Amino acid sequence: MPVLLLxxxxxxxxxxxxxxxxxxxxxxxxxxxxNIHWSYQGETITFLLQVETLGYVGFGFSPNGAMxxxxxxxxxxxxxxxxxxxxxxxxxxxxxxxxxxxxxLEYAMENGTHTIVKFSRALHTCDLNDKTITESxxxxxxxxxxxxxxxxxxxxxxxxxxxxxxxxxxxEKSNFVSVETPFFNFTNADVPVPHKDTTYWxxxxxxxxxxxxxxxxxxxxxxxKGHENLVHHILLYECDRNxxxxxxxxxxxxYHPNMPDIFLTCETVLFAWAIGGEGFTYPPHVGLSIGLPTxxxxxxxxxxxxxxxxxDGLRDNSGIRMYYTPNIxxxxxxxxETGIWVSLYHMxxxxxxxxxxxxxxxxxxxxxxxxxxxPTGIHVFAVLLxxxxxxxxxxxxxxxxxxxxxxxxxxxxxxxxxxxxQYLKEERVILPGDNLITECxxxxxxxxxxxxxxxxxxxxxxxxxxxxxxxxNLARCESIPEINEQLNFIGVKxxxxxxxxxxxxxxxxxxxxxxxxxxxxxTFQWSKKKGNSFNERVRQIQINVRCSKHDNDEWxxxxxxxxxxxxxxxxxxxxxxxxPRSCCSTFNTLIFIFITLCNVLYIFFV
Numbered sequence: 001m002p003v004l005l006l007x008x009x010x011x012x013x014x015x016x017x018x019x020x021x022x023x024x025x026x027x028x029x030x031x032x033x034x035n036i037h038w039s040y041q042g043e044t045i046t047f048l049l050q051v052e053t054l055g056y057v058g059f060g061f062s063p064n065g066a067m068x069x070x071x072x073x074x075x076x077x078x079x080x081x082x083x084x085x086x087x088x089x090x091x092x093x094x095x096x097x098x099x100x101x102x103x104x105l106e107y108a109m110e111n112g113t114h115t116i117v118k119f120s121r122a123l124h125t126c127d128l129n130d131k132t133i134t135e136s137x138x139x140x141x142x143x144x145x146x147x148x149x150x151x152x153x154x155x156x157x158x159x160x161x162x163x164x165x166x167x168x169x170x171x172e173k174s175n176f177v178s179v180e181t182p183f184f185n186f187t188n189a190d191v192p193v194p195h196k197d198t199t200y201w202x203x204x205x206x207x208x209x210x211x212x213x214x215x216x217x218x219x220x221x222x223x224x225k226g227h228e229n230l231v232h233h234i235l236l237y238e239c240d241r242n243x244x245x246x247x248x249x250x251x252x253x254x255y256h257p258n259m260p261d262i263f264l265t266c267e268t269v270l271f272a273w274a275i276g277g278e279g280f281t282y283p284p285h286v287g288l289s290i291g292l293p294t295x296x297x298x299x300x301x302x303x304x305x306x307x308x309x310x311x312d313g314l315r316d317n318s319g320i321r322m323y324y325t326p327n328i329x330x331x332x333x334x335x336x337e338t339g340i341w342v343s344l345y346h347m348x349x350x351x352x353x354x355x356x357x358x359x360x361x362x363x364x365x366x367x368x369x370x371x372x373x374x375p376t377g378i379h380v381f382a383v384l385l386x387x388x389x390x391x392x393x394x395x396x397x398x399x400x401x402x403x404x405x406x407x408x409x410x411x412x413x414x415x416x417x418x419x420x421x422q423y424l425k426e427e428r429v430i431l432p433g434d435n436l437i438t439e440c441x442x443x444x445x446x447x448x449x450x451x452x453x454x455x456x457x458x459x460x461x462x463x464x465x466x467x468x469x470x471x472x473n474l475a476r477c478e479s480i481p482e483i484n485e486q487l488n489f490i491g492v493k494x495x496x497x498x499x500x501x502x503x504x505x506x507x508x509x510x511x512x513x514x515x516x517x518x519x520x521x522x523t524f525q526w527s528k529k530k531g532n533s534f535n536e537r538v539r540q541i542q543i544n545v546r547c548s549k550h551d552n553d554e555w556x557x558x559x560x561x562x563x564x565x566x567x568x569x570x571x572x573x574x575x576x577x578x579x580p581r582s583c584c585s586t587f588n589t590l591i592f593i594f595i596t597l598c599n600v601l602y603i604f605f606v
Contacts (some may be wrong), residue, residue: 023049028164030143033195036140040169045133046106046120046402049075056154057115058143058161060585061131065139065163067093071131072141073103075117080109085118085149088129088326095153100127115144123169133168134420136412165276165418171425176220177281177323179379184208187222187319188237188300191251193230195312199256199305202263204239206298207290212500215287218323219271220279224316231318232306232457233386233419238550240265241297254302255455266300267370268475268550269335272384273320275306277420283381286469287329295553306457334378334471336361338396339386339438339463341478341546344503346453347521347538348390349488349531353445358539359462360564361436364557365547369474370432373478376432382421382467383434388457389416390442396464398428399435402568404564408436409464416457421467430468435565436477438464450521453480476556478546482561485541487517489534490524540564 022037033052036059038045051057060072068091075084084105085535102125106118123133131138142164143157186205193199223231243262250257255387265434270288271280282288289295303318340346340359348355384396395409409422430436444451451460463478487495494507495517503516506547512520524530545560 002193002450006011007106013166014382015335022046024168024170026164026166028140029162034142034144034162036142038168039231041503043123044457045123045130045168048116050454051115051117052113052137053115053144053146053160054110055115055147056149057117058141058145058154058157060141061133062139062141062163063131063522065165067141069356070141071129073119074104074149074154075108075119076115076148077110078466082117083149084108084117086130093412095307097153098127099130100125100129102127102130109377122569125546132418133596134167135410137165137415137418138168139415140164140166140415158421165415167205167420167422171423181323181325182356183321185222185300185319188251188301188317190315190317191303191312192307193307193314193316195310195314197306197310197458199307200455201251201303201305201316202254202259202266203251203303204262205301205502206248206295206324207247210291212291212326213289213295213328214291214324214326215329216282216290216322216324218279218281219273219289219327220321220323221273222319222321223407225253227314227316229275229417230305230307231312232304234304234320235273235302235317236243236271236320237302238296239298239300240598243298263300267548268561269337269465270296270299271320272326272382272386272417273474274337274386276415276418277384279321280382280421280467282329282333284481285330286333286381287325287331289326289332289471298340304455308457311415329434331379331469333467333469334376334474335348336466336468336474337463337476337478338436338466339478340453340461341439341453341480342453342461342463342520343480344452344454345480345483345486346460346462348442348444348451349526349534350444350447350449350451350524350583351528352535353443354392355442355444355535356539357442357443357460357462358438358564359438359440360479360545361438361547362479362542362543362545362557362562363433363435363565364545364560365474365477365555365560366430366434366436367432368555369472369547370430373472374470375432377429378468378472379427379429379472380408380424380468381427381467384419384465384467385409385411385414385420386419386461386463386465387414387416387440387442389441389446390444390451390458390460390461391416392443393441393601394462394464395439396466397437397439397571398431399437399565399567400429400431402566402573404567404569406571407573408466414451421465429467436464437565438462444464450518451464452518473549475545476502476546476548479543480546482542482544483517485536487520488533489537492520525564563566 023039028034037048056076062070072087086101107119143161152240338361395410498503506512
């Protein structure tokens with residue numbers, strides 16, 4: 001019918017116009033049936049759901065990805081009438097209608113195959129049953145059904161449900177790259193993945209030849225289909241540019257005694273990606289320089305395979321794609337690895353519901369690096385926070401003259417299976433004399449032995465990768481706590497020197513005689529009280545400065561023993577204020593009326 005076609009056409013045009021206003025989007029399911037778009041302004045966030053169903057759609061926020069204790073909204077169109085209800089679940093997963101309805105329906109419609117629902121809410125509603133939305137990771141849950149909500153509430157969704165971690169408040173970024181933008185790929189070729197928990201695989205590549213300077217402007221992961229949970233992270237390192245092409249056809253397990261010596265020259269991180277993250281687009285004034293004699297020539301791609309179920313016969317062809325342009329940008333980008341130097345000296349006792357570790361990028365290192373090259377400082381524009389499965393929260397802290405500035409980045413709901421760069425809302429200048437602390441919180445409550453710093457997913461890391469400009473000759477700025485003071489806590493008095501084995505051997509007291517320090521730490525009878533005392537001690541003891549250059553040379557301060565920086569003032573974030581509930585804007589009210597009319601006309605003519 002002409003009128004019906006006109007109605008549907010106008011509704012589709014209105015929806016298309018509305019979709020252009022969203023800065024973020026994601027597909028929540030594996031079949032592409034559940035799509036979400038969102039944007040935020042001030043203290044309000046707006047969502048638009050497009051779901052392949054003519055029944056209800058459910059969307060919510062969970063503390064851990066499960067149904068229990070979640071904040072949920074359910075909406076749809078019933079007989080031409082849009083509806084939206086604010087719900088929550090208790091600890092037993094029972095659904096309750098919230099007495100305070102904080103989700104504002106802006107419009108809802110059906111187009112014959114999909115239900116589209118647009119709604120908004122305050123980031124902080126002051127309702128104990130609602131999730132406060134922050135810059136941390138948010139575990140989104142979703143569901144849908146073929147029927148709309150009845151008088152007794154929604155029908156159970158069955159298998160049409162799932163979860164996904166997102167960072168809803170990441171600043172808007174442009175991922176647009178024209179189809180004419182050239183690119184090149186670094187991918188593995190049928191790498192056999194062993195049937196063990198953790199494998200790091202390293203493969204050498206050579207940058208494509210360029211006749212002049214270019215800038216890489218975007219990097220995106222190329223994950224083999226079906227291996228989304230197998231490939232945990234990808235790092236690209238710069239290697240000795242005097243290497244030969246003979247190394248290009250040779251891949252090997254990383255950190256292995258028999259790996260090629262050339263791998264040892266690959267220390268400077270050029271790019272980092274971790275599971276769950278999307279591609280990374282550089283700001284319009286920054287790019288990664290390639291093509292000059294001083295730029296990277298040979299690179300090493302390290303892929304961490306996480307295979308906890310010990311699957312056999314896996315072969316992987318994952319990697320990265322790098323887009324580049326001859327249109328040179330103003331600044332060259334660099335990556336600075338900060339936090340705790342990956343080492344067994346990073347120890348976390350068992351049975352701890354909360355244990356905090358700190359990795360320092362000290363003023364001694366930053367002063368030497370920046371005064372030598374860039375006394376006016378460097379500009380940080382993005383941060384990737386990284387830990388393993390015991391990690392629960394991470395903060396990248398910034399100090400100047402003993403006073404803490406606003407956090408560089410944080411994630412108070414860290415998800416090991418979702419790690420991506422956080423774009424800073426405003427670039428942060430790091431000056432000579434500043435201190436950076438990467439602070440990680442861990443939960444080892446279910447573990448009975450020590451957790452060590454290391455490469456395995458059951459080992460731990462505490463790292464921040466800072467994307468910055470202009471690039472300086474500083475690759476790593478990290479620390480490790482002094483081992484002797486940690487051993488003193490459990491009563492160790494003497495170790496064998498010189499060290500002829502690793503881990504080194506303890507000489508006294510008698511109960512630890514001839515034990516390695518790792519065995520001694522596990523022999524100690526840990527309790528929650530002792531773990532808390534150890535945590536307090538380890539955050540006060542001296543630290544070993546670890547900082548290195550791109551060419552693998554070490555700064556003069558490398559290995560320097562210093563005390564943690566004196567903190568005169570801690571940064572306090574703004575307290576959350578309770579915003580009055582706002583109604584829809586005039587524009588959204590008009591759309592709401594128009595879509596409702598379209599739904600009524602659709603029902604009438606059908």
